Amino acid sequence: MADPRRSEPLFLDDLAVGQRFSSASHTIDEAQIKAFATQFDPQPFHLDGQAAKTTLFGGLAASGWHTAAITMKLLVESGLPLRGGIIGSGGEVSWPKPTRPGDTLSVSSEIEEVIPSRSRPDRGTIRVRSETRNQHGEVVQVLVAKLVVPRRAAAAVAN
Amino acid sequence: MADPRRSEPLFLDDLAVGQRFSSASHTIDEAQIKAFATQFDPQPFHLDGQAAKTTLFGGLAASGWHTAAITMKLLVESGLPLRGGIIGSGGEVSWPKPTRPGDTLSVSSEIEEVIPSRSRPDRGTIRVRSETRNQHGEVVQVLVAKLVVPRRAAAAVAN
Numbered sequence: 001m002a003d004p005r006r007s008e009p010l011f012l013d014d015l016a017v018g019q020r021f022s023s024a025s026h027t028i029d030e031a032q033i034k035a036f037a038t039q040f041d042p043q044p045f046h047l048d049g050q051a052a053k054t055t056l057f058g059g060l061a062a063s064g065w066h067t068a069a070i071t072m073k074l075l076v077e078s079g080l081p082l083r084g085g086i087i088g089s090g091g092e093v094s095w096p097k098p099t100r101p102g103d104t105l106s107v108s109s110e111i112e113e114v115i116p117s118r119s120r121p122d123r124g125t126i127r128v129r130s131e132t133r134n135q136h137g138e139v140v141q142v143l144v145a146k147l148v149v150p151r152r153a154a155a156a157v158a159n
Numbered sequence: 160m161a162d163p164r165r166s167e168p169l170f171l172d173d174l175a176v177g178q179r180f181s182s183a184s185h186t187i188d189e190a191q192i193k194a195f196a197t198q199f200d201p202q203p204f205h206l207d208g209q210a211a212k213t214t215l216f217g218g219l220a221a222s223g224w225h226t227a228a229i230t231m232k233l234l235v236e237s238g239l240p241l242r243g244g245i246i247g248s249g250g251e252v253s254w255p256k257p258t259r260p261g262d263t264l265s266v267s268s269e270i271e272e273v274i275p276s277r278s279r280p281d282r283g284t285i286r287v288r289s290e291t292r293n294q295h296g297e298v299v300q301v302l303v304a305k306l307v308v309p310r311r312a313a314a315a316v317a318n
Contacts, residue, residue, distance in 0.1 A: 040228035042235055043244045056246055056307065064247055065231050069199035069224045076202055085202045087215055088223055090301075094249025142249075148215065 009083040011152040012124040015114050023079025023107040026070050028062060030101040036066040061098035067105070067141045068093060071132045074107045080128065084150045089125075091145035097138050104135040112144070116151065123150050168242040170311040171283040174273050182238025182266040185229050187221060189260040195225040220257035226264070226300045227252060230291045233266045239287065243309045248284075250304035256297050263294040271303070275310065282309050 030049070037046030041063035044051035049060040076086055099105065113127035126149055132141040189208070196205030200222035203210035208219040235245055258264065272286035285308055291300040 036228075040232045042232070045244070045246075056243070063228075063231065064249075065224065065228045069195075069222075069228065072222070072224050073199045073201070076200060084215070085204070087204075088254070090223075090251070090253030092249070092251050095247070 009081045010149075011083045012114065012116065012126065012149040013152040015111050015126055015149065017111055017114060019111040021080050021109045023074035023109075024077065025104050025106040026074055027104045028066075028070065028099060028101065030060065033060060033062045033066065033099075033101055036069070037063050041065060057098055060101055062100070062103075064093070064095040064141070067095060067099045067132060068143070070099075070105055071107050071130060071141055071143060074105070074132075075109070075130065079107045079130070080109055082147065082149055084148075087148045088145045089148065091143055093141065093143045095141050097134075097140050099134065099140045103140070105132050105140065107132050121151065121153070123148055125149070168240045169308075170242045171273065171275065171285065171308040172311040174270050174285055174308065176270055176273060178270040180239050180268045182233035182268075183236065184263050184265040185233055186263045187225075187229065187258060187260065189219060192219060192221045192225065192258075192260055195228070196222050200224060216257055219260055221259070221262075223252070223254040223300070226254060226258045226291060227302070229258075229264055230266050230289060230300055230302060233264070233291075234268070234289060238266045238289070239268055241306065241308055243307075246307045247304045248307065250302055252300065252302045254300050256293075256299050258293065258299045262299070264291050264299065266291050280310065280312070282307055284308070 034047055045055040045057040045061055046063050052060045080086055107130050109128050109130040111126055112129050116124040126147050128145050128147060130143045131139050134140055193206055204214040204216040204220055205222050211219045239245055266289050268287050268289040270285055271288050275283040285306050287304050287306060289302045290298050293299055
């Protein structure tokens with residue numbers, strides 16, 4: 001198995017099932033939650049702490065899409081050093097618990113599958129499971145994403 | 160099947176498989192794409208049109224999470240009138256094509272499943288397929304989400 005050195009982004013050839021990566025952290029506050037919700041998810045439980053009390057959330061909670069966006073930021077900046085960047089064709093997302101004001105989120109990822117393309121020798125696909133946790137270790141999001149990753153040989157041949 | 164009147168948010172009891180909903184539209188520009196990417200997905204293909212040309216995207220493209228966030232805004236504001244709001248526990252998302260600067264997005268949704276809760280008579284779950292299309296009718300995102308929806312009877316009984 002290749003050594004997942006952080007300083008050098010990885011090719012498909014460097015990745016193997018079971019490899020794990022950890023991100024830095026991001027602390028979310030009430031202002032961030034309300035700013036995101038105002039723009040993209042304007043519902044009372046994401047905008048108004050008082051109104052949120054009588055909802056299913058029982059208090060102010062971040063939009064799930066906000067948790068997803070912060071997860072992406074953490075993956076891009078520190079959590080998943082892939083050559084060519086993090087390019088996803090899609091995935092499955094779930095939010096087992098809400099993200100709350102003051103939560104400090106970090107992401108741990110594990111490679112679940114590595115699939116070289118049969119038709120395109122310059123790339124392949126990986127399946128990555130990324131769990132986003134708060135400061136109590138509670139999982140607030142699980143994302144299983146399919147990503148496109150370039151191959152090392154192709155890079156040497158290209159241009 | 161209940162009449163899906165837009166002016167009155169719907170209970171689980173009002174929903175049936177096959178029911179369809181359409182949202183208003185949102186036009187995305189380069190400034191929005193770069194602002195979202197700067198905050199949540201700082202990669203060259205979302206930040207710099209010139210740099211994006213040599214990537215898999217072949218030009219500036221919105222973050223998939225930005226397309227997801229705009230989809231949520233359209234669903235909340237006009238696309239899916241649910242009593243209690245749009246509360247998702249998760250779902251599957253895919254991005255068949257990139258969202259580009261100048262694209263005008265709208266969302267069409269179809270109810271795929273309606274499941275009253277066996278343990279909680281006050282609510283149920285629905286599965287909704289939401290397709291986000293650009294002005295050419297091309298699908299840029301497919302989201303199949305599981306949402307929690309309150310029941311009518313429970314609302315009559317509750318407090």
